[in-house]
Amino acid sequence: MTVIAFVLAVAVTALTAHTWVNARYWLRRPVDGPVGVDETVAVLLPLRDEADRVTPCLRALLAQQGVPDLRIVVLDDGSTDGTAEVVRAVAGDDPRVTLRTGVTPPPGWLGKPYACHQLAGHAGPAATVYAFVDADVVLTPYAVAAAVTELRAARATLLSAYPGILVRTVGDRLLQPLLQWLWLTFLPLRAMERSPRPSLAAAGGQFLLVDRAGYDRAGGHAAVADRVLEDIELARAVKRAGGRIALADASRLAACRMYETWPQLRDGYTKSLWATFGHPVAAAAVVTALLLLYTAPPLLAVAALVAGSPPAAGLALTGYAAGVAGRVVSARATGGRAWPDALAHPGSVVVLGWLTLRSYHLRKRRRLSWRGRPVS
Structure with a gap:
C-alpha cells in the first residue's frame, strides 16, 4: 500500500509541476487594455435559438474598440424562438452588422460547422481575420483588438482565446474548471505551438481567431464538416496545412456562461466526450488513469488509516493535496474559482468519467443530439 501511495503521489506531483510550468511560462495572456489593429476583422456569430442570451453578446460586439474596420456577421441558424428579431432590435441600423438566414445542413455536415462555413462565406473579401x-x-x-494583436505576435494562423468560465451551480463548479485544467496539465503548450503534429492541438470555439488566408489553406470548416469537435479539428486542419496554432488565457477579455442548467451541462458534455477520446479503449484507459491519479489517493488514505499504516496514509494525502494544488494553479491562471472547489477535484474526475461512459452509451444507441439535431 505504501509503494502504491508513493507512486501516485510522485506522478500527481509531477503533473502539477507541469501545470505550473505551463501556466507560469508558456500560457499566452493578451493585453487587457487600449490596443489597436489596422486590419479588417470579421466577427462571425452563429446563433440557433439564442434569443434569451444573445443581447449581452451582441451589445459587447457593438462596443468593440481598437478595430476601425470591424464587421459583424450574424447567422440565424434555423431559430424558432425569435432570435433574428432580437438581433435586429439590438443592432438597429448599425452598418457594421449583417444578419443572414442559415440553410439546413446538407448531407455530411453537422450544424455548427455548416453555420461557421456559411458565416465565412458572408464575411466579404476584405477581411484578413475571422473571429468566431x-x-x-x-x-x-x-x-x-487584443486577440488579433496576440494572434499576430504569436505568428500563428489560429489563436484559441479561452474566455473566463462563469460558474454558479454545483455542476458548473465540478465540471467546467476541468476544461482548462486538462490542457494545462497534460498538454505541453510550448511543444504544441512549435510542433507541426496535428495530434498536438487544442482549441475552444467560444472565442477563436484565425487568419483568413490560413483558414482558406486549411480548407475552412469544409475540412471539418462532420466533426462534433469542429474547433479542435479546425486547429488540426490548420497544422496539416502548414500553419501554427496558439492558446491564450482570455479570462480578462471575455466571460462565458456555457450552460444555464444541469441537463444542459450534462448533455453538452455527453454529446462530445466520445469524440474527445476517440476509440472506447482509449477512453477507458484515460478515465482509468485519471481515477487512479486523482480519485484513488483520498480513498487510499482512508484505507491506510483503517489498516494502521500512517506512512501510506501520509503519502496518499500528499497525492490528494498535489491534485488539489493543480486545480488551484489552473484556476488562478485562467480566472477561475479556486476555493473551495479544488477540494472536490476527485469528485470532478468521477463525474467526468460517468459522463464519458454516458456519451459512449448514448452514441452506441444513436440517441445523441444537440439543439434538436442528431450528433453522429
Missing part, C-alpha cells in the same frame, strides 16, 4: 464568437460569450471593449 459564441452567443454565450461577452467581450470587454478591446477584446477583439
Whole structure:
C-alpha cells in the first residue's frame, strides 16, 4: 500500500509541476487594455435559438474598440424562438452588422460547422481575420483588438482565446474548471505551438481567431464538416496545412456562461466526450488513469488509516493535496474559482468519467443530439 501511495503521489506531483510550468511560462495572456489593429476583422456569430442570451453578446460586439474596420456577421441558424428579431432590435441600423438566414445542413455536415462555413462565406473579401464568437460569450471593449494583436505576435494562423468560465451551480463548479485544467496539465503548450503534429492541438470555439488566408489553406470548416469537435479539428486542419496554432488565457477579455442548467451541462458534455477520446479503449484507459491519479489517493488514505499504516496514509494525502494544488494553479491562471472547489477535484474526475461512459452509451444507441439535431 505504501509503494502504491508513493507512486501516485510522485506522478500527481509531477503533473502539477507541469501545470505550473505551463501556466507560469508558456500560457499566452493578451493585453487587457487600449490596443489597436489596422486590419479588417470579421466577427462571425452563429446563433440557433439564442434569443434569451444573445443581447449581452451582441451589445459587447457593438462596443468593440481598437478595430476601425470591424464587421459583424450574424447567422440565424434555423431559430424558432425569435432570435433574428432580437438581433435586429439590438443592432438597429448599425452598418457594421449583417444578419443572414442559415440553410439546413446538407448531407455530411453537422450544424455548427455548416453555420461557421456559411458565416465565412458572408464575411466579404476584405477581411484578413475571422473571429468566431459564441452567443454565450461577452467581450470587454478591446477584446477583439487584443486577440488579433496576440494572434499576430504569436505568428500563428489560429489563436484559441479561452474566455473566463462563469460558474454558479454545483455542476458548473465540478465540471467546467476541468476544461482548462486538462490542457494545462497534460498538454505541453510550448511543444504544441512549435510542433507541426496535428495530434498536438487544442482549441475552444467560444472565442477563436484565425487568419483568413490560413483558414482558406486549411480548407475552412469544409475540412471539418462532420466533426462534433469542429474547433479542435479546425486547429488540426490548420497544422496539416502548414500553419501554427496558439492558446491564450482570455479570462480578462471575455466571460462565458456555457450552460444555464444541469441537463444542459450534462448533455453538452455527453454529446462530445466520445469524440474527445476517440476509440472506447482509449477512453477507458484515460478515465482509468485519471481515477487512479486523482480519485484513488483520498480513498487510499482512508484505507491506510483503517489498516494502521500512517506512512501510506501520509503519502496518499500528499497525492490528494498535489491534485488539489493543480486545480488551484489552473484556476488562478485562467480566472477561475479556486476555493473551495479544488477540494472536490476527485469528485470532478468521477463525474467526468460517468459522463464519458454516458456519451459512449448514448452514441452506441444513436440517441445523441444537440439543439434538436442528431450528433453522429
